[in-house]
Structure formats: structure tokens, C-alpha cells
């Protein structure tokens with residue numbers, strides 16, 4: 121008994137936030153999220169080290185980058201200082217980063233191999249059956265991109281549709297706040313095609329928005345820069361943390377997504393879970409050859425906790 125208590129204390133002080141790890145269930149899909157990270161400064165390195173600790177304990181192999189991945193110049197030595205070195209432990213562990221472009225990012229990043237963009241400003245990938253990510257370029261939301269995202273969302277048979285991009289369409293930031301023109305063109309598609317989760321950065325803090333038409337929105341834009349006390353808590357705000365830098369880890373366990381936001385000193389500043397939106401609305405019926413289990417999952421109705 122004494123040994124167990126000593127171990128618990130050791131773990132708590134070793135990892136700081138050990139008490140609030142995600143469920144970390146066998147067979148679930150876990151990933152990390154950083155936004156506005158590419159400064160090359162001390163705060164980015166501190167967050168990078170923490171993210172590395174979480175990667176070790178949760179074993180995730182995917183990290184989403186929400187834009188402003190490289191501030192300033194884009195020379196090879198900038199990619200090294202502002203990306204490769206701060207996340208070296210993760211890169212060494214084989215973690216794949218998937219970047220979205222922010223307003224400070226050069227389009228040349230699309231050809232930088234470790235960002236896994238393969239020359240594309242917007243793209244989609246599915247790390248596992250039933251889960252699909254869509255990365256957008258919100259700085260240049262042109263007609264071809266809108267047509268592309270609608271086609272991809274409509275055609276996706278995935279139960280979990282997660283969209284991420286740089287400019288938040290819901291944010292309580294005094295500096296930027298909600299991008300309303302972007303909301304006008306994107307939100308109807310998210311609702312129509314059963315998107316469950318939308319991630320953005322740009323405002324340099326953490327905010328979880330109350331579900332809007334059943335969709336969960338997060339701002340995770342403080343992974344290196346910080347705009348302290350910038351959240352004007354509005355009726356949109358479910359939880360905000362703007363006193364220090366932060367990042368998030370997430371876990372999808374069948375129809376449930378667990379989230380955990382962690383501050384620069386290692387404390388968990390937000391955590392919780394929600395059920396995915398039913399993907400039956402607007403999605404195509406099962407294609408020939410599609411597994412029956414996938415179809416069943418598509419038609420499951422989300423519980424009321426995910427309602428607006």
C-alpha cells in the first residue's frame with residue numbers, strides 16, 4: 121500500500137498532469153494538436169518537450185499543426201530551429217506531423233516533407249478506418265477549395281470527420297475573434313455533412329467553444345506565442361486558458377472523443393469528452409464493398425450531449 125502511494129506521488133511529480141491523462145484505452149486512436157508554434161523561441165521548445173512526454177506516455181503517432189508553423193524566414197535553418205529541434209523527440213519516435221497553412225506560412229511549406237502535405241494547400245487523410253481529417257488553407261479560401269471540401273466531405277464514409285485550419289470561425293479573442301466570412305461559407309458544409317470537430321489557431325490561447333449546431337470547435341493557438349488575457353469570455357466560451365502557452369491531446373475511442381489541454385507548466389487546463397455527430401446526414405450510402413460495421417457506425421445517432 122505504501123509502495124503504491126509512493127509510486128502515485130512519484131508519477132504525479134514526474135509528469136505533473138499524470139492524474140488527468142486521457143483514458144488511454146487499448147485500440148483507440150490518439151493524436152496531438154499544436155497551433156501557432158513556429159517561433160523557434162524558448163516557449164515553443166518547452167511545449168515541444170511536454171508534447172514529447174505525452175507522446176511517450178500515450179504513444180500517439182499523429183500531430184496536427186494548425187498553422188503559423190514557421191514564423192519569419194523559411195531557410196533550411198529556420199525549419200530546423202522552428203520545427204525539427206523543438207519536436208526532435210517526436211520525430212525520432214516516428215510521429216507524423218500534418219500541417220495546415222497559416223497567414224505567416226509560405227506555400228513552400230507544402231513541399232517540406234515532414235509536414236506531410238505533399239505539395240497541397242489543402243488535403244485529407246485517414247489514419248484509420250472510420251476517422252478522417254481534412255486540412256484547409258483558410259488564408260485563401262477560394263472557390264476550388266470550397267468545391268473540393270464539399271466533395272470530400274460528401275464522399276467520405278468516415279464516421280469521424282475532423283476539419284482543421286488556421287483562422288477560427290468561432291473564437292472569443294479580442295485580437296482576432298470569429299472569422300465571420302469564413303464561417304458563412306464553411307459552417308453550412310460542416311453541418312450538412314456531419315463534421316464532429318473543428319480545430320483552429322491564429323488567436324494565441326486555448327478556447328473550447330460551446331457546441332454550435334452540434335459541432336465542437338477549439339482554438340489551439342498558443343503553442344509558442346501567447347496573447348495573455350485576450351479571451352473576452354462570451355456566451356460562446358465553454359472553457360478558456362489564456363494565461364500561458366498550451367497544446368492538446370485527443371483520443372477517439374469508437375464514438376467518443378476525449379480531449380485534454382495542457383499548459384506550459386504541465387497542468388491540465390481542460391479535459392472532457394463528447395460523442396460524434398451522426399454522419400448519416402448528407403453522406404452517401406454505403407459503397408459496394410464497404411464494410412457493414414462501418415455503415416452501422418454511420419447511422420448511429422449521437423446522444424443529446426452533442427446537441428447545440
Ligand SMILES: [Fe+2]
Pocket residue numbers: 156188222223224286321322323
Ligand atoms: Fe495567424
